[in-house]
Amino acid sequence: MAAAMGDPSLSRLQFAPFSSALDVGFWHELTQKKLNEYRLDEAPKDIKGYYYNGDSAGLPARLTLEFSAFDMSAPTPARCCPAVGTLYNTNTLEAFKAADKKLLLEEAANKIWESIKSGAALDNPMLLNKFLLLTFAITIGVYDPCNLAQYPGWPLRNFLVLAAHRWSGSFQSVEVVCFRDRTLQGVRDVAHSIVFEVKLPEMAFSPDCPKAVGWEKNQKGGMGPRMVNLSECMDPKRLAESSVDLNLKLMCWRLVPTLDLDKVVSAKCLLLGAGTLGCNVARTLMGWGVRHITFVDNAKISYSNPVRQPLYEFEDCLAGGKPKALAAADRLQKIFPGVNARGFNMSIPMPGHPVNFSSVTLEQARRDVEQLEQLIDGHDVVFLLMDTRESRWLPAVIAASKRKLVINAALGFDTFVVMRHGLKKPRHQGAGDLCPSYPMASADLLGSSLFANIPGYKLGCYFCNDVVAPGDSTRDRTLDQQCTVSRPGLAMIAGALAVELMVSVLQHPEGGYAIASSSDDRMNEPPTSLGLVPHQIRGFLSRFDNVLPVSLAFDKCTACSSKVLDQYEREGFNFLAKVFNSSHSFLEDLTGLTLLHQETQAAEIWDMSDDETV
Template sequence: MMEMNASIPARCCPAFGTLYNTNTFETFKSCDKKALLDKEAKEIWESIKSGAALENPMLLNRFLLLTFADLKKYHFYYWFCYPALCFPDGIQITEKPVCLGDKFSLNQIQALQKAYDDLCQEEGVTALPYFLIKYHDNSVIISLLKNWDGFFQDQGGKVTVGVYDPCNLSQYPGWPLRNFLILAAHKWGSAVQGVEVLCFRDRTLQGVRDITHSIIFEIKLPEAPLGPDCPKAVGWEKNQKGGMGPRMVNLSECMDPKRLAESSVDLNLKLMCWRLVPTLDLEKIVAAKCLLLGAGTLGCSVARTLMGWGVRKITFVDNAKISYSNPVRQLLYEFEDCLSGGKPKALAAAERLQKIFPGVSLEGYNTSISMAPGEFYTCMIIKVPFEQSSEGYNLSIPMPGHPVDFSAVTLAQARRDVAQLEALVEAHDVVFLLMDTRESRWLPALIAASRRKLVINAALGFDTFVVMRHGLKKPKQQESGDSHFSNASASSDLLGSSLFSNIPGYKLGCYFCNDVVAPGDSTRDRTLDQQCTVSRPGLAMVAGALAVELMVSVLQHPEGGYAVASSSDDRMNEPPTSLGLVPHQIRGFLSRFDNVLPVSLAFDKCTACSAKVRLSLYFLSFLYF
């Protein structure tokens, strides 16, 4: 089958049909097949009565195709129908079929082939569905079907017609002959008794064209059906078992499992677009490159949800190893990952996602972004692009409250490490901050702000959580009038509105904008229960899912990260995107099963996102923060 405007292969005759594709298997089964057949048969009959079939014989070769595609199981159901009008008493064969090579001489066969090709070239077609033939000892003449009345005047009642035949059986003609005989009986039945039929089979085998296996036989033309009503029609083909029913092809067993997984993932997403959210821009979501800083409880939840949205590019960064307490809460790990000291989390998480869905492009970086007080912690960074190659890097990242020495070797290493983190942020579109400590989020937040990357931050308490997007800073040429503003000046811009309503994305605060002191070592002099993140087991899954959904909502907004923040007051208003609100923060309280959507302004003296820190300090003397 091919499209209507597709080019037709050489020496092939087109047949035009109607495709009926059903949305459910029940509709496929309950469809009135007889009504479909009768409708097509009436159209064929009308073309015969009106004479349109003489001018365009392809109208005789119509077909139907009824289909249903189970796109989840890759089961494709189809049922072909080739409508054929029937004579009341059948057709009498007066001379049995024989091969053309047994009746025609070699010269006649060559003359037939040349005459056929010349007529096709003259008409500008690749093949003729029906044609008229006159032949003598060494000559063959071919003409179009519409020239019947004058073509056979000198034949003494002998009539020979050619039918382009797709059948390969040596004793039986193909289905295109049946409707032609109805046409012949209706138009010339009273003047013609016997008809010699050539089933023209034009084949090419191993580069050699051959028509000698065409068959030729004679029939007695029956009387034409009387009355204006359409004759009885048949045409629904039998299935593999020989019964009247559809055929089914199971493609799941012959498809590449990886491609099968990719198409299944994409199908689930496209189902949302078909009816529920037609304006959803899936390409923007799938193409997003996501950097996950932290591969713990939050990181695992975020990664699984990103995969559910079809995100193909996910990069993990974490320095920890999997401990025995991790697998029950961290969805990507299992007991075997804890043995022999534990696998690096970033590496194990990347490998597990690759097993879950091979179509995802993953990288795992085992790196330190959280150090003990006073230590200079050096570790291996393992890059796993899943192309049978791995590279090693030494990486240590200084953090507020975690001092390091200032030797030449240390500073040189720090420059390389920060450059590596910068490269990671620069190479991604969205940065997720999912670490355990507050201070570990500071340097990535600073780098992301300077690179104008969308930052999604998620943090947990015992039964509370916060999910927020950082304000996306404007490009440098637009910052001069907007970068240095205070909360008071910002509120004066919002005339006639609440202080925290209609705040554009570039004026939104980051995770550190409400701090009154700079971030420091949050683990110093803390007991074990105070150092570890102790939270209710379901909290991370809720926060991780909301973090991804917030990213998706931001990407669907026409202004992206610059979108005006939605607040709790906007819950009853018209949502700005097809997916709903685009909040700045989501603060959840599991004890009350409640969420609020606060909005906060950027602080012009913020230690992470303010223009002074980003421009004056970071680019000039970042090593001396």
């Protein structure tokens, strides 16, 4: 536009010079389009750019093209002016030089002029911002690890074969950039990168594989094998680490590809009891790759132990015997140094075993309780593997309160029970449903619909099938009555099943809240890749038979009922001391078992009276 109305006092309007900026993403996208889509096609292509609004003061507006230029529907960045254009990409440098640039410019100008005359520019102002882009470029770049000034490194070799196979019909030669990024005297430098031109051989779409080369010469200059002796630099512990899980990896590769080993290997397991069951459970846990195993026991190794308890030897019995928990942890470390094994030589306070009259002082009992609480809190799975019923009570209460998965195993002479305790829901998820008001669950109701599809939080614990509180089971007992006398193979079977039950629970998506599988489910589709997830496994070695009963949580249970847990969580050790120092009637009064006994006796008397009147 000239000076308005010819006024000589006004200066001629001038414009900022044209400026363009082509982002590296644009060249990458053009390369992909050229190699995989355009190939030898030189027809004009529509592209889209924009005038960038965001440069520092004093810089002219620049036409910007980036990776999205080939997508005509791509949005324009905010507060930028869109522009459409035409790409002319030639196949050769000669064609690029011979292109009639003046004619191309005039043709583009005529299109803009036609949009102005026809009024199309009024409807679409972008037509006023058309541009042309004339290009010729194909360069191959590789990251080159070679230090030789005259030669490229080995990684370029097969890339050039790829280029010759795919594009030798399109290009006679390509430019190659061997990018070399070195650190010299503490400074990164790319100055010794090399650029050269390579003529591509005629081998487009050849079906035959080129001759292969690349065998490395040995120390004698021949093409024989090179021998390396690694015996001195291999750490035996690392060799064991890589080899110990081979069986598990083979299981995942072929037999159980959906097995989530991380859930098993990362489980922190607390074994309460380091006797026959504890030793067998520990060995099976190691077989599953579990790396964190902690023992708790207060007994010492006796002469009768090593033949039945595989973590101990004769020497462990000498001089009064080593503490079982410490010796068991030490033996696991010797079997496999990669395991994190610890042992705690400590007692577990029990109901019916007063702490203020025995040699165990009240303060010592308090420390033992605090230690047990910390251990349970720091582990994922708690195994109850003790000799007596009452020794299982305190850890059952603490684990229920802390919502820990409990696996319980107990032995008879030729029978065993392995079970998972019901995993209580957190209080904010409906605590009123923790122990529903069902009658005591028993095996004779197994087939009824009442015991179908029972979720994990409604399952009973070890004490839920009892109508009496735990007490001192060793008082006034003979030696054979105090000890658990079992068939020698029973502990190995029960210990292995206890670990397998834990693994099956961990593989279930709902973990400890998984619905319990029963014997009736044996012919149904299993819920996990490893099979069923039962509540209990009751074994009868004399019949070589197992059954899978399911029992509901008992609302008057002396270990996991809400009344017991509420008292424990409110009063802590003060409540526990009352249990330790009182008879079993204390827990029975608290949970309502005493009233249940009275009502049952009254009903029996009433029934007898009825019979006599008939």
